Amino acid sequence: MSEARRKAAPSRARRKKHWALRVLGWLLALFFLGVIGAAATFFIGYQTTDIPDPNKQFQMNTTTVYYSDNKTVLGSFYDQNRQSVPLSQIPKTVQDAVIAAEDRTFWTNPGVSPSGMARAAFNIARGKQLQGGSTITQQYVKIMYLTQERTFSRKFSELFIATKLSRQTDKKEILEGYLNTIYFGEGAYGISAAGDAYFSEPNPQKLGPERAAFLATVLNNPSWFDPDKPAAQQRILERYRYVLDGMRLGGTITQAQYDKMSKQVPTLDKKEKSPRFKGTKGYLLAMAKEELDSLGYTPEEISGGGLRVVTTFDIGKQNEAVRAGVNELPEKRKDLHVGLASVRPGTGELVAMYGGPDFLKSELNWARLRARPGSSFKPFAVAAALKDGRSLYDTFQGDSPIEVQGKELNNEFDNDYGEVDLMKATKLSINTAFYDLVDKQMEDGPNKLVDAAEAAGIPKTTALENDRNNPSTVLGPNAYASPIDMANAYATFAAGGMYTPVHTIKSVKSPGNAKNFKQEDKYKPERKFDKVIADQVNLALKGVTEDGGSGERAQKLDREVAGKTGTAGGVAVEHRAANAKCDGCKDGDDTLTSWWTGYTPQLSTSVLYRAGKTGEGDLDPFSDDKAFFGGNWPLKTWLAYMEPALGSSEEVKFDEPDPDALNSPTPTYTPPPTTETPTNTPTSPPPSTPNSPPPSSPPSTPNSPPPSTPNDPKPSKPTKPTRPPITFPTGPNDPPGGEEGGAEDPGDGSNQ
Known part of the structure; x- marks a missing residue:
């Protein structure tokens, strides 16, 4: 190898190393510029954001529900039960329970959660709604100063106001405001109303650690942790234990108390539901409320967000039903x-x-x-067969x-x-x-039947x-x-x-049209x-x-x-x-x-x-x-x-x-060899003319009981129908009662 070539090799290696360093340098520069830009953005946002006056709409804003004509009122969801109490009258066990549930670093954090902010940014990048991770201060800001809307701009306003409020306001004042305004479900805003709604006890000093932990459990998401829903029982217990564990770690309760309290949630003593749910309308309102929840409306918006909700229920048809x-x-x-x-x-x-x-x-x-x-x-078998x-x-x-x-x-x-x-x-x-x-006759018939049923709309x-x-x-x-x-x-x-x-x-119309909905958007x-x-x-x-x-x-x-x-x-x-x-x-x-x-x-x-x-x-x-x-x-x-x-x-x-x-008949059934004469005559094939109507079955068959009419005299009770004793397992979606005992062949009446 010549001397020139020996010198050229290390030169190429140095060039590669040089370019690698330059790329790394650019990346570091971009990173620091991003950090500086983010800090500058936050500083500017912080400086230009003022703490607004408390949200006046929070005081009272009834959600009204209408029949499909958008004129006749079906009912309302406003049931805002609130009675403020000073922090000095709220026991430390109650305060600690809420802090253990919602924000365990409340006394030391700057009013915002860095991990929650990172999660929010991640959700934004994925195109999802902002959710979760809010500190007590942020939640309080959202209630008292902002709307419930989950948007990028609203989230950043919340962060700036929460940071400024945390620096300018005593933490005890923030906690007092929070405990008197947060929604606990059942129309209850604040700890006093919550104690009254779930335990018929409006005095927070008489709640005790178990009840305090339960109330701290449901406030996280009153719909998800609704004790009236059978499906929510296990998740309520798990969340309740999480709250108790936080109280144990914070020294509010002992290990022995935790062991005893965590076995089950305390017995509820709920007040009677609002009379606006009385009668048959209550079922309609309950369904509408549940669907609003599934559409992303928060319990606070549903209960007191001033929504105008138009349902699909036709008042004339509903009265006839x-x-x-x-x-x-x-x-x-x-x-x-x-x-x-x-x-x-x-x-x-x-x-x-x-x-x-x-x-x-x-x-x-x-x-x-x-x-x-x-x-x-x-009918789903008919559809599956035709398919x-x-x-x-x-x-x-x-x-x-x-x-x-x-x-x-x-x-x-x-x-x-x-x-x-x-x-x-x-x-x-x-x-x-x-x-x-x-x-x-059908290959994999039951499976095709289930496919057809689910396609039609069976859950x-x-x-x-x-x-x-x-x-x-x-x-x-x-x-x-x-x-x-x-x-x-x-x-x-x-x-x-x-x-x-x-x-x-x-449809749903919200104040200021901030969060409207039309059925054609989803259904x-x-x-x-x-x-x-x-x-x-x-x-x-x-x-x-x-x-x-x-x-x-x-x-x-x-x-x-x-x-x-x-x-x-x-x-x-x-x-x-x-x-x-x-x-x-x-x-x-x-x-x-x-x-x-x-x-x-x-x-x-x-x-x-x-x-x-x-x-x-x-x-x-x-x-x-x-x-x-x-x-x-x-x-x-x-x-x-x-x-x-x-x-x-x-x-x-x-x-x-x-x-x-309407194809010609296909011989899919071959009767087994028998010396007995069939009881019934097989049906005739369809007419050969394409435009002729298909044949109808004869009105009755020799073995079918005659159809009864509304004016028939009441006969003596006949013998029970014959049903084969076949037992099949039941599933978790079976009706209430628990002791199913097996669902036998539910053979329908030959003429019923």
Whole structure:
């Protein structure tokens, strides 16, 4: 190697090192410039920001809730209960509990939290709302001097004002102001009002460390830590223990006290709810309040933010829903519950709801509580089959029983129907045909059924997901849906396959238009099924209301109606002890739920009947039928609402299915060899002419009981229906009561 080349090599290495140092230098320079810029920005912002006058709007600002007409007042959320007390009358245990919960460095920090600021910056970078990490001083500033809006500019104003306030004001004064203005839920602002609301004790000196820790727990987020919500109990306990642990670390309580207090939260002694929630309106207001929370409105804004809230509830239809739910019931009514929900197809608007007679007497909303849908789940099987390439005229086993996964499953009353097509199976609600379709003929049928149900609008719950391989999923053995869920899911078919999330808030207008909301911003229609499929589902469910169908009473509406009945059988809570003693001899004897969900293109309404304090009682004693069928009282209640709700409005008919979609029958069922003559004659194939209407099933079959009419004399109580003793596990979304005992095959009535 030449001397020149030997000298060139180290020269290139020095150049690389030189450039690396230059890049590092530039990076360091940019970093320091950023630090200097941030410091300068903060200094300028600090110097130019003045502490404003206290927020006058905090004193009183009622949120008013309107019906959908934006004129008629439904109610209000203003319930501002506040009584200020000096810090000298607030015990140290109460002060320490709040500090342990919200800001453990309160006495030493500069009024802001560096970690909270970093988290806020991170959220800004991710395009999310600002949240969390605020010190007590920052929270106090937000309440007294600023709005609740979570924006970049408001957050920085909060930081500057909090820093300046912390430097210019005694910490004790800040803490006193905070303890007298912070929102604890239940309409309570300040520690005195909170003690009164949760423990009927307005004197903070009588609260004690356990109650103080509980109040410090809920103030963090009154909606999330609402003790009225069953789902919140565990998180309340965990947060309560966190607060107690902070009190222990701060020396407020001893380890022994912590060990004793942390076992459970203190017993509440809550005051009665405001009379503005009395009656049926309370259920509507509670739903609206919960939805406002889900839309990002804080408890403070909801309770006293001066919002103008317009709901989707139509006052005329709501009045009719209440009349139907109160009046159109059997004579025997003690512990009988009705849930009714009505949704406008294509919009997701919940226009009417009946959840119970009086919210103040019972907060259980029977229109929202999920229950076993029984045969009300079959329309989703029809949709899944059509999506899978099946036809309404494919044929299936109608005889009872049918064997699925080694189990014998039956029709109601063990009736036989021979070979039936899907139209007739839907019209007469023939269980074995749907078992044959979903569990034997369709590959991965139960899974496809669940997909179709969730696409239509049935919530994705643990109970439903766990039943993706259940041989009885098509008959809804577990608590899958509420009347609200079912009305909106059927509305998807009414809207030609377009799903819109069900909701109760139409619009929100805030003071100064700082935080307005319109339903079209969030609740948008989305195609879930091809219109060709939806039209065929509508055709099949229209057949249910024809002569001989399980929902033939719906003809009284004198409009085109589609719908489906449903009953779910099991062991009622009052019979479970006896059933355990006799080793399951009562399995399937009782009717636990009874449904009718029917719809026109304009309105989809679901009615559910349940019995017993927890909704797990036997419905059969309330009816003179063989069982409490959905085609009887649920449909009567539905009619009592739908007739006046639709009133004189123009009749809108369903679109006829595309003739090309109504395929010729495919022989999917081969009857087993037998010497017995089939009880029923198979249905005829569809007409060969494309434009001819599809065939309807005969009005009745030899083994089907004659349809009853409202004027029929009351017969003696017939024998209970035959239901197979199959037990399936229940899930966490099952209705209240706790002791489920298994949901047997809820075989629907062959003609119900």
